[in-house]
Amino acid sequence: MSIAKSAVPDHVPAELVHDFSLFTSPGMKPTACGNPQAALSHLHTDAPPIFYAASNTYDGRGTWVFTKAEDQRAILQNAAVFSSNRGLFKSALGEDLPMIPLEIDPPDHQKYRSLLNPLLSPKRVDALEAGARERAVRLIEGFVAKGSCEIMNDFAFPFAVGVFLQFLGVPDDRRDEYLGWANDQFHGTLDQRQAAMRTVVSFVSDMIAQRRAAPTDDFIGFLLTAELEGRRLSDKEILGIGVLLFEAGLDTVAAAIGFDLYHLATHGDDQQRLRDDPDLIKPAVEEMFRAYATIQMLRQAATDTEYKGIRIRAGDMVSCPTMVANRDPAEFPDPDRIDIARETNRHNSFAYGPHRCLGSHLARRELVIGLEEFLRRIPSFEIKSGTAPTTYGGHVFGIENLVLSWG
Amino acid sequence: MKIKVDHTLCQGHARCYALAPAIFILDDAGYILPGDILVPEGQEVLAQRGARACPERALAVADKDDAA
Numbered sequence: 001m002s003i004a005k006s007a008v009p010d011h012v013p014a015e016l017v018h019d020f021s022l023f024t025s026p027g028m029k030p031t032a033c034g035n036p037q038a039a040l041s042h043l044h045t046d047a048p049p050i051f052y053a054a055s056n057t058y059d060g061r062g063t064w065v066f067t068k069a070e071d072q073r074a075i076l077q078n079a080a081v082f083s084s085n086r087g088l089f090k091s092a093l094g095e096d097l098p099m100i101p102l103e104i105d106p107p108d109h110q111k112y113r114s115l116l117n118p119l120l121s122p123k124r125v126d127a128l129e130a131g132a133r134e135r136a137v138r139l140i141e142g143f144v145a146k147g148s149c150e151i152m153n154d155f156a157f158p159f160a161v162g163v164f165l166q167f168l169g170v171p172d173d174r175r176d177e178y179l180g181w182a183n184d185q186f187h188g189t190l191d192q193r194q195a196a197m198r199t200v201v202s203f204v205s206d207m208i209a210q211r212r213a214a215p216t217d218d219f220i221g222f223l224l225t226a227e228l229e230g231r232r233l234s235d236k237e238i239l240g241i242g243v244l245l246f247e248a249g250l251d252t253v254a255a256a257i258g259f260d261l262y263h264l265a266t267h268g269d270d271q272q273r274l275r276d277d278p279d280l281i282k283p284a285v286e287e288m289f290r291a292y293a294t295i296q297m298l299r300q301a302a303t304d305t306e307y308k309g310i311r312i313r314a315g316d317m318v319s320c321p322t323m324v325a326n327r328d329p330a331e332f333p334d335p336d337r338i339d340i341a342r343e344t345n346r347h348n349s350f351a352y353g354p355h356r357c358l359g360s361h362l363a364r365r366e367l368v369i370g371l372e373e374f375l376r377r378i379p380s381f382e383i384k385s386g387t388a389p390t391t392y393g394g395h396v397f398g399i400e401n402l403v404l405s406w407g
Numbered sequence: 408m409k410i411k412v413d414h415t416l417c418q419g420h421a422r423c424y425a426l427a428p429a430i431f432i433l434d435d436a437g438y439i440l441p442g443d444i445l446v447p448e449g450q451e452v453l454a455q456r457g458a459r460a461c462p463e464r465a466l467a468v469a470d471k472d473d474a475a
Contacts, residue, residue, distance in 0.1 A: 113436075117436035
């Protein structure tokens with residue numbers, strides 16, 4: 001990957017420049033049995049609350065980094081100034097294809113969210129629960145007798161991606177291929193990223209064309225007949241929504257399942273507490289969303305602005321790594337302690353502000369179902385001796401090769 | 408007890424609803440209904456926990472007679 005090291009812009013005071021990168025700082029590279037979220041906690045004591053990192057994107061651009069929960073809330077709630085319209089596909093492919101609603105700023109943003117919110121509201125997620133639970137049980141029953149499994153490939157991906165593809169109306173027989181595209185786009189070289197983006201756009205375009213020819217009662221079918229302010233959605237709008245949802249739902253929930261089971265495998269006391277009191281699974285899921293958040297929000301200043309006396313210039317990138325704010329001692333007492341019964345837990349893992357994760361209610365439900373069924377069917381488990389999972393930071397944090405054993 | 412609702416700040420996290428679905432009523436899109444909430448007697452603790460769960464700070468506990 002070619003990294004064009006950015007110079008620090010001249011409006012950034014020298015004392016606010018801090019040596020940091022979500023991609024290369026200690027604990028961010030693939031690490032055996034690491035804890036990439038905990039590896040960033042030190043920022044709350046070692047760095048200014050708002051600092052400038054000279055190379056903090058996959059392609060080596062500089063960003064502001066906001067570490068405190070209060071400040072991330074202020075940035076993410078102010079979507080008009082801190083825009084999420086970064087033109088991802090335009091900059092990568094030269095194609096003007098906004099990801100909807102993520103790359104749409106207020107006030108238009110609300111129109112699209114109003115259209116999509118009811119599809120993934122807490123009540124609608126109730127209707128998806130039975131199918132998701134059945135899928136989890138089927139997968140677990142498939143490996144329980146073996147006494148061991150690799151969580152990501154045997155459980156987390158087929159469960160989470162399967163549930164989401166079913167919601168979208170996409171058959172999951174090509175799941176591994178889709179995951180390969182996501183892996184290339186989020187973790188690949190520049191060329192791999194561009195190729196993966198082209199592949200996904202063409203895949204979703206084909207799906208739209210097929211649904212037009214033979215209507216279906218699924219998510220794409222909904223978009224084809226949906227009305228926005230008295231008109232049908234354009235093909236470009238449907239494509240922008242379809243591509244965004246296809247990508248957003250592929251690996252984030254699986255990563256959360258992986259980190260949660262990694263925690264429970266290495267913290268036998270917490271695992272036993274959840275077995276003894278399954279009512280604790282819901283607060284435990286929230287606590288592990290807090291402690292093991294996997295994404296950063298990137299915004300771009302739409303105008304010159306000032307925040308707490310710091311000058312931010314139009315075009316500056318602003319990074320809000322959720323896993324850092326989630327360990328802010330001003331927001332969470334004793335933040336590095338994982339307290340599965342933590343009561344007040346206003347974590348940022350689904351962002352703050354109007355771009356709050358559209359799929360958050362489905363994601364939560366999948367985590368609760370996944371842990372309930374796993375704990376109910378699998379006896380006391382641990383990391384299989386002689387194996388070591390690999391954890392990594394970057395644009396989306398993750399875990400691989402998580403081999404558990406039991407019995 | 409009253410819960411003051413800043414409807415403009417609600418982003419549909421539904422953390423309040425997860426803790427106390429009878430107190431925090433959501434619309435079909437999953438956002439809180441506008442208007443302050445008078446908490447039924449005996450449900451104050453639950454209501455407080457729900458308000459404290461809001462990541463956006465859209466909910467605040469106020470005294471019933473608090474006109475502010």
